[in-house]
Amino acid sequence: MARYTCLFTVALPNNNLRQSLIEILKSLNIEVQYDTAEYLMGREKPGKVAFGKLVTVEVLIDNTTATETEIKMTLVAKNEELPLQMDNHCHQLFQQVSDQIEGSSQLKLIDTVPG
Structure with a gap:
């Protein structure tokens, strides 16, 4: 099972954070399936890769x-694929989500700690 994690610290009021994250996920063809104040879970839409990927x-x-000025969040990307290659599908999508978070004008990145 492939699994990639990263801890982000961003400068953004909490009430805007979830909506910004949902927009990022949707832009990458990830359908949000679970959304609470402290947790978002989305799954890649089927059709482009095998089900296990x-x-x-x-x-x-x-x-x-x-705080009023910053919040921490952990990003986890995982699938059923064995990570036999460093640049597998799960890692590619994880990197795309990470890049979108880091480059977002709405989420002002303060710090990143790879997992």
């Missing part, structure tokens, strides 16, 4: 340490 993306928002 479909990626699930989870974002865990740490409201316990959030």
